[in-house]
Amino acid sequence: MVRSSLALVVGCALASGCLLEWDRLRATDGGRPMPDTAVEDTGVPEDTEPPPDTRVPPEDTAVVDSGVDSRVDMGPELAPPDTTVPDTMVPVDTMIPADTRVPDTAMPDTAMDSRVDTSAPDTTPMDTFVPVDTAPADTGPPDAGDCFRGLCRCSAMNPTGWCMVGEGCSSGACVRLPGGVVGALVVTEVMSDPNYPAGGNASAPEWFEVYNPGPTPVNLQGMRVSDNSGSYSVPAALILPARAYAVFAYTLDPALNTGLRNITVVYGSAILLANGADRVVLDMGTPTTEIDRVEYASTGWPNMRGRSKTLNPTSLNAMDNNTGSNWCNGARMYGTEMNMGTPGEANTCP
């Protein structure tokens, strides 16, 4: 018993060994605990409970148990850290998942904090990916796999935890909001006509921003974003904290995106925002699950090159953002090409 526990601890000091060990211990069926092997909410499988003198700190347990299950693309997880940035289209599996093995003490503890980080430009996506787990809300302590850096699934023990789009956490359970998904998220900023370096890709510095106006963190997994040229769906669990902003960008490459910060999701060439008239639509994969829509035009809307269309901060809802007069030109400079806007941060209008 002691020997095997030590082996697990040692194994867990090695990133991939941990994940494999945890997967082996956690019998799953497509990511859901099988009926006869459901993992109790004690967070640690009984047969791996280390003796008191070898008990690992909670932080390490959460890190070790990244909870990545079989439905999450393990390729990037198992590979050594790779900071190489794709130069063009960024497919789904290049969305950089959270580094779930090495505690990053240099980074703020939450995505919310990262938005106000004023240190060197950081193009790392929001570090809040969590494993896919569609098990019903439980009443015990959150499974380690349901948490990442303090953002845990809604439960009796975590009454302010995350739920899926269109749900809120009430009395420890995820319940449908009165309006369902409608307005559960809001498009708050669109950079459709950015400045870009001579000879560069005019689409690469494009981005748009999505705001969670609710009091509960939201898991964006499965949300589809689309414009008049294509669409992209968030492939893995991604927690957007309450009243926080997510930045959807063409590329992580700072040389191409002109130093864009706070990138949460990379959609690649799936989305090509037109300069004149286009739309940004959020839904859960079907037209009947539309969350928000902004249809901007070449007239009646802020329309200056190098400035984002910025929703007035007094109008951060899915209805008011339908009207061009509720938007202004972004005015805060960022990056390297004198582009202006507030990607991932609160909007400002005169």
Ligand SMILES: [Ca+2]
């Ligand atoms: Ca709208």
Ligand SMILES: [Ca+2]
């Ligand atoms: Ca903003």
